[in-house]
Amino acid sequence: MVDEVTKKTLASIPLLKTKAGPREKAEWPDRLKEEYCALIKYVENNKQADNDWFRLESNSDGTKWWGKCWYIHELIKYEFNVEFDIPVAYPTTPPEIALPELDGKTAKMYRGGRICMTDHFKPLWARNVGKFGIAHAMALGLGPWLAVEIPDLISKGIITKNENVGASGSA
Amino acid sequence: MSEPTISELKEQIRKYELQLEQEKLKNMKQREKITKMSAEVVDSNPYSRLMALKRMGIVENYENIRNFTVAVVGVGGVGSVTAEMLTRCGIGKLILFDYDKVELANMNRLFYQPHQAGLSKVEAAKLTLQHINPDVEIEAYNYNITTVDNFDHFMNVLSTRSLSNGPIELTLCCVDNFEARMAVNRACNELNLNWFESGVSENAVSGHIQFIKPGETSCFECAPPLIVASNIDEKTLKRDGVCAASLPTTMGIVAGFLVQNALKYLLNFGQVTKYLGYNALLDYFPTMSLKPNETCSDPFCVKRQQEFKLREEQRLREQVDVVEEEKVEEVLHPDNEFQIELCDEGEDLPDLTKNDKNKNTGVKHAFPASVENQANEHDASNEANEMSSIPLEDLMSKLKNL
Numbered sequence: 252m253v254d255e256v257t258k259k260t261l262a263s264i265p266l267l268k269t270k271a272g273p274r275e276k277a278e279w280p281d282r283l284k285e286e287y288c289a290l291i292k293y294v295e296n297n298k299q300a301d302n303d304w305f306r307l308e309s310n311s312d313g314t315k316w317w318g319k320c321w322y323i324h325e326l327i328k329y330e331f332n333v334e335f336d337i338p339v340a341y342p343t344t345p346p347e348i349a350l351p352e353l354d355g356k357t358a359k360m361y362r363g364g365r366i367c368m369t370d371h372f373k374p375l376w377a378r379n380v381g382k383f384g385i386a387h388a389m390a391l392g393l394g395p396w397l398a399v400e401i402p403d404l405i406s407k408g409i410i411t412k413n414e415n416v417g418a419s420g421s422a
Numbered sequence: 423m424s425e426p427t428i429s430e431l432k433e434q435i436r437k438y439e440l441q442l443e444q445e446k447l448k449n450m451k452q453r454e455k456i457t458k459m460s461a462e463v464v465d466s467n468p469y470s471r472l473m474a475l476k477r478m479g480i481v482e483n484y485e486n487i488r489n490f491t492v493a494v495v496g497v498g499g500v501g502s503v504t505a506e507m508l509t510r511c512g513i514g515k516l517i518l519f520d521y522d523k524v525e526l527a528n529m530n531r532l533f534y535q536p537h538q539a540g541l542s543k544v545e546a547a548k549l550t551l552q553h554i555n556p557d558v559e560i561e562a563y564n565y566n567i568t569t570v571d572n573f574d575h576f577m578n579v580l581s582t583r584s585l586s587n588g589p590i591e592l593t594l595c596c597v598d599n600f601e602a603r604m605a606v607n608r609a610c611n612e613l614n615l616n617w618f619e620s621g622v623s624e625n626a627v628s629g630h631i632q633f634i635k636p637g638e639t640s641c642f643e644c645a646p647p648l649i650v651a652s653n654i655d656e657k658t659l660k661r662d663g664v665c666a667a668s669l670p671t672t673m674g675i676v677a678g679f680l681v682q683n684a685l686k687y688l689l690n691f692g693q694v695t696k697y698l699g700y701n702a703l704l705d706y707f708p709t710m711s712l713k714p715n716e717t718c719s720d721p722f723c724v725k726r727q728q729e730f731k732l733r734e735e736q737r738l739r740e741q742v743d744v745v746e747e748e749k750v751e752e753v754l755h756p757d758n759e760f761q762i763e764l765c766d767e768g769e770d771l772p773d774l775t776k777n778d779k780n781k782n783t784g785v786k787h788a789f790p791a792s793v794e795n796q797a798n799e800h801d802a803s804n805e806a807n808e809m810s811s812i813p814l815e816d817l818m819s820k821l822k823n824l
């Protein structure tokens with residue numbers, strides 16, 4: 252279920268205009284700039300709402316992305332590496348966001364630490380093909396996943412603050 | 423010199439395991455290659471029962487199978503069994519793609535064995551298949567086809583690696599995700615190659631195969647994927663703690679359907695299905711034909727449709743007498759009925775107790791079609807427009823330094 256908060260968050264992220272993937276060499280640079288603009292806006296929104304939760308960067312042609320995401324649970328910050336490739340059929344197919352450090356630690360993942368998107372993600376992405384970008388995938392995919400899975404993994408003792416690199420890091 | 427890390431040691435062990443596996447197979451008794459398929463019924467002839475198909479008048483020329491190259495994309499629960507069946511049938515060449523490793527968690531499915539855990543699926547499959555039938559040439563690619571670099575290589579393999587160094591005869595898509603299916607679809611539309619899509623539902627109780635001839639039948643992008651309705655109430659379907667369930671039965675059945683139709687297509691016998699579904703709970707097998715969508719979002723699909731139309735007109739002109747209009751059911755949505763930008767639910771699963779438009783076909787779209795008309799521009803978009811005049815490098819460093 253897409254809750255009201257997620258709906259509001261989604262509405263504040265700029266929609267993208269250029270429907271092009273990395274194989275469409277002529278339009279992809281425009282799309283990539285739109286992706287960056289939407290991400291910048293989303294991160295700025297998060298910071299303003301005191302809910303800053305990820306950073307991303309990419310290679311120069313925008314096909315490989317990596318960064319950090321973090322989740323605060325009982326005042327402790329748990330930080331994870333995020334990575335994904337832009338698939339050839341993007342944006343018809345969404346990026347497959349992965350948290351490689353958690354690979355094998357939860358059943359809500361496919362191989363390589365790719366997170367299991369909810370049943371609601373795909374219909375929503377499909378309805379908005381072209382208009383949704385990386386920022387939307389983060390807001391609609393990774394954000395809700397962290398909110399459900401991280402407290403669960405902590406409560407099961409599968410992730411602990413000691414082994415988590417970011418646990419003592421700056422906020 | 424520094425101590426090797428755990429992951430380096432693991433990698434080293436994996437290499438040794440693969441070597442050991444190869445050595446073991448080398449030492450096992452393996453039959454000599456057979457240069458010509460024979461119909462002679464002796465206990466040493468692995469092809470006698472297949473060649474009997476010819477004697478019985480089912481297949482005209484079974485030996486032709488040795489001329490064909492088939493790619494199997496994804497060698498998991500369905501793909502590995504598919505590859506084994508084709509190997510036992512004596513296919514000329516198999517090309518395998520996968521980037522996964524064998525895990526003990528796969529042992530509820532067929533084909534792989536516990537001692538292969540840790541090996542790459544394509545390597546493990548290649549070793550087993552070569553042992554089963556040394557006559558089959560096997561090529562294995564251990565990578566993810568959906569990334570930009572690998573996709574170019576993938577397209578190149580499909581278009582040049584047949585036994586005669588041309589385009590391969592058939593691609594069988596046995597992957598478990600939308601991204602990879604779409605990548606196969608784009609490649610085959612662009613290269614104009616026929617392929618079969620296959621799938622098993624995440625609840626393991628339904629599956630389907632679909633034959634895609636670019637321009638002639640609906641491609642994977644023409645409409646949202648058609649899946650067999652399992653008639654389970656969404657609310658009672660529990661997904662707690664898992665992504666997907668799997669059964670060796672459903673996967674074996676789908677692999678059987680897939681290879682059966684691949685054989686019919688390659689060896690030219692019987693009727694090749696366009697779409698065949700399987701509902702395990704009701705033992706129900708819907709079939710149908712799917713026309714391509716003229717407004718498909720893949721331009722190569724639209725191009726293939728125009729080419730097909732010209733070919734058809736030509737064909738009809740040449741044989742005016744034998745015009746047989748195949749009555750097929752139109753299942754594509756004629757127009758886009760989904761105008762909502764944000765929505766909570768996908769299409770409801772049909773309920774057997776209610777009158778439902780899907781009741782008769784037993785299939786449904788995995789999700790609604792996309793909305794092409796632009797949504798209302800809101801303030802955020804305009805703000806982003808202003809930013810788009812900034813060079814990419816500046817945007818990159820801005821995001822990095824936020």
Ligand SMILES: [Zn+2]
Nearest residue numbers: 641644718723
């Ligand atoms: Zn199409």
